[in-house]
Every structure is written in C-alpha cells, then in structure tokens.
Amino acid sequence: MVRTTMHEPLMASDAALLDILTGPQLVIPPKDTFARRDAALDPLMMAAALATGPHVTRNHYAHDFFPGVALPTDEGSWDWTKFTGQSADESQPRKRLTYVSRQAPRKVKAEPTSVEKANILEVTPTPPPVSADAHPPRLSAASGAQTQTSSSSTLPPLEVKCMARTRIPTPHGPAFLHIYHNNRDSKEHLAMVIDPGQLVESSSAMVAPSIRSRSLDAVWSASETEMDRITRGAYVGRLSQAHQRASAPSATRRIAPIDNIPSPLIRIHSECFTGETVGSMRCDCGEQLDEAIRLISQPITVPSASPSTPPTQIPGRGAVVYLRQEGRGIGLLSKIRAYNLQDLGHDTVTANLMLGHGADERGYDIAVAILRDLGLGDREQGEGVRVLTNNPDKVQALEDDGLRVVERVPMIPRSWRMRQAAQDGTLPSSHKHDEHIAGATLIGGNAVYGQDLDKYLRTKVLRMGHILPLWMDGEEDL
Numbered sequence: 001m002v003r004t005t006m007h008e009p010l011m012a013s014d015a016a017l018l019d020i021l022t023g024p025q026l027v028i029p030p031k032d033t034f035a036r037r038d039a040a041l042d043p044l045m046m047a048a049a050l051a052t053g054p055h056v057t058r059n060h061y062a063h064d065f066f067p068g069v070a071l072p073t074d075e076g077s078w079d080w081t082k083f084t085g086q087s088a089d090e091s092q093p094r095k096r097l098t099y100v101s102r103q104a105p106r107k108v109k110a111e112p113t114s115v116e117k118a119n120i121l122e123v124t125p126t127p128p129p130v131s132a133d134a135h136p137p138r139l140s141a142a143s144g145a146q147t148q149t150s151s152s153s154t155l156p157p158l159e160v161k162c163m164a165r166t167r168i169p170t171p172h173g174p175a176f177l178h179i180y181h182n183n184r185d186s187k188e189h190l191a192m193v194i195d196p197g198q199l200v201e202s203s204s205a206m207v208a209p210s211i212r213s214r215s216l217d218a219v220w221s222a223s224e225t226e227m228d229r230i231t232r233g234a235y236v237g238r239l240s241q242a243h244q245r246a247s248a249p250s251a252t253r254r255i256a257p258i259d260n261i262p263s264p265l266i267r268i269h270s271e272c273f274t275g276e277t278v279g280s281m282r283c284d285c286g287e288q289l290d291e292a293i294r295l296i297s298q299p300i301t302v303p304s305a306s307p308s309t310p311p312t313q314i315p316g317r318g319a320v321v322y323l324r325q326e327g328r329g330i331g332l333l334s335k336i337r338a339y340n341l342q343d344l345g346h347d348t349v350t351a352n353l354m355l356g357h358g359a360d361e362r363g364y365d366i367a368v369a370i371l372r373d374l375g376l377g378d379r380e381q382g383e384g385v386r387v388l389t390n391n392p393d394k395v396q397a398l399e400d401d402g403l404r405v406v407e408r409v410p411m412i413p414r415s416w417r418m419r420q421a422a423q424d425g426t427l428p429s430s431h432k433h434d435e436h437i438a439g440a441t442l443i444g445g446n447a448v449y450g451q452d453l454d455k456y457l458r459t460k461v462l463r464m465g466h467i468l469p470l471w472m473d474g475e476e477d478l
C-alpha cells in the first residue's frame, strides 16, 4: 500500500510512515519530514492515522494494526498502546501484524483521553459557521438542541442538530426521516417522525401540534436561500412541484398537552444490522422496528368532552429514534462473536460477559436530546411521551437522562401474540401459516417463529427483566 509502484522497493520514508501508522504512540511528525513523492498519498495516510488511535471515542470503530487475536480480551487487543511489536524474547521475530476493525468497550472509553479532551476544548468555544451543505464537526448552540445532563463533567453540554429531513412512505403510512449530527460521536443518528397531519396544507385541519425539529427549522446563516432550506427539508406541507414553501424558524415554545389527546408514542430503537437488514431471526429487532412504526401510525381516537358528541379520530403521531449503537452498544464485530458463543450454548447476556463487555452498553442521552429538539418529552417545555418498550431499565435510563415519560407501552412479540390468539381460537384461519413466512421480520412483514428467536425473547424476560408474559415451552406448535 505504501509503495508508489508495484516493483519499487520500500523507501526509507515509506518505512518511517508505516512506523507511525503502526506504532504504539500517535506521533505527528513535523512538516516536511517526508520527501514528497508523486501522489496525494501522504495526506491520505496521515488522515488515516489521525482517524485511529487512542483518541477515538467508544462510538468510533477503530481500524488499525494488531497482532492476530482470537478474543478481544487477549493481548489487550482493544488497547493498541499496549502493543509494542517487540516480543519479550529478543531472539524471537517481531510479532506479525494483521489489519482489524474494532470498538473499545464503553467502560474503557467512556472517560475521554487527554487528546480527546484537548480536541473538545479546542473546538467547542468557537463553533464554525454552519451552512446548508457543510457538515460541521461541532454545532452552533443557537441552532442545536442542548441537553441539561452530561454523562461526564469534563464534556461540554451535549448538542444535536438535524441536518436534513425527508418524507418516507412506509407500508404503515408516511413518515419523515430526520438525520442528526451531534458533538459526542461521529454517527448519524436518525429519527422517524410520524405525524401525517403535517402533510395537510391547511393548519386549521391540525388538532395536535406538529412534531418538528427546532434545529432544522432554525436559520442557519444570513445568506441561506429558500431553496437551501427546502432542500434540507425545512418546508411545510407536502413538497411537490406545485407546493414549495420553506418553514419559518420555530421559537422555543411550550407545547401544552392538549385535552384528551394522548401523549405522542415514541420508541428508542438501537441499530441491528442482522435483524433489520438481513432479517435474522436470532433477535426480534426487525419486527420491533416495523411494529413500532405500525403502532405509532395507528389513528388515535380522541374522546369528546361531552357525552353527546361522538369521539373524533386524528392521525397517529410520535417518533422512532434510531440510534447507531449496534449489538446493545458492543458493535457488530463483538455481536457476531457473541453469536458464536451462543451457538455453543450460552445466552446473549453470558456471551457478552464472556467477551469482556457489559450485558448492555447503550446510552440514551443523544436520543433524549433528539426528542427534545423535536419538542417531545422535555421536562420544562414540550409534551411528555409514551414509550414503546418492554425494558424497564431503558425507561429508567431515559428518565435519568431527563425524558418525561408518562407511560410505558409494551411490545408483545408477534409470534407470541399469534400463538396466544391461536390458543384462544381467535386467530383467523388465513393467518395460521403466516408466521413461517421467510424474511417476515423485515419491514412490513408478519409474525415469524424460530427457535433462536424464542430463545432470545426468553432471555430478555428471564435474564434482562423485560416485562412480558412468558410464552411457556410446549405451547409453540399451532
């Protein structure tokens, strides 16, 4: 990779560059250390070096060189500062390097390193101006939503900013996908806002307040045009060739709960590539994402104030916040390793512990900040929320991070609900075989049954305290 041509021998400067990239310490060499060759390779390599190493946060995947390892706990493999390349026995050859990607466990990286602290302190006081097409590393306090809580006193207040929003038609109805940036990690966390009332152009038709991002609707720069705003999604009504109206910045306002209208329904969902993208039945994540969008999209019946007037129906409203914390925060690589341990007979909690991780390493402060930006669940201003989850620890964590939760709404696995209905004799015969449809955990799918899935659901109830009536052995066959 370092050679300029296939047959050219490794130059001294190449070797020095390689040492920097693979060495135990990140040392930035003085300018002009290396003789310039023929390509923009050095800046690229230096960028690669800067993007790895001890300053990565726990949310970054680190791509770097290590001795080949079997388990992440071996040889301090997550901690490249421990690797010297030298064997204890000087007569032995240097250890061979392999190229790997991994994520440090939360408990190790939650405390920022000195380099991280320096970066944070250096950038935060003077945030760069934000333009519609720029992706700023830090956010402007004027347009970003801040949380009051900070996981560490050394970190600046958490800020999130919605960079773009667009309409997504789903099998359950329309939604607005919002992409968020934040000043804690480099991931693009998402929010699916379900509020089809917003697609109606006349505001008089809206009964409930619109769920809109304050940071998206804010003015980002004096020079931004109406087209800049519309392109990033700061528009009202439904966008079409005939209708293009930019939104006005929304002042921070108190959204009072409206009489009789239930608080918005929300779900905080953590990324699961296997369950959501390839329909893995080792977990229920794909189904839960789909079920959350379906449940939030259900029309809401609003009882009338007087017994003589019939109830009215309004469109469903709420949001799914989608956090990029794969595998309960341990990352896809560790999750895949955990699956192999599960195939050896361990359950998901034990497998995590065997790999040196906690049972659950997720955090919810970014989700709470995103909801606050959407005017949801804010203790001071905004509506309380009803949260779709079976996990009482998640509710507690959300409340600790400042979310106003007014109700926990359970999510019953579709296969358990269907088997219950079959047992009660209330299952329509046309549904009898639906739960075996291949790939049915994917969006818009149906109930699906599998032994791995059942084992996972039972672990959640028996080992993780999820609040679900347990479907007992021997009752699974329809």
Ligand SMILES: Nc1nc2c(ncn2[C@@H]2O[C@H](COP(=O)(O)OP(=O)(O)OP(=O)(O)O)[C@@H](O)[C@H]2O)c(=O)[nH]1
Binding pocket: 269, 270, 271, 272, 273, 282, 283, 284, 285, 288, 325, 326, 327, 328, 329, 330, 335, 338, 339, 348, 352, 388, 389, 390, 391, 394, 411, 460, 466
């Ligand atoms: N470590 C690990 N993570 C898993 C496994 N299966 C699914 N996940 C991850 O678990 C996360 C979902 O968390 P769950 O524990 O299923 O559910 P929850 O979010 O705590 O609770 P609910 O709100 O009721 O769904 C996703 O990020 C998945 O990628 C597994 O076997 N091991």
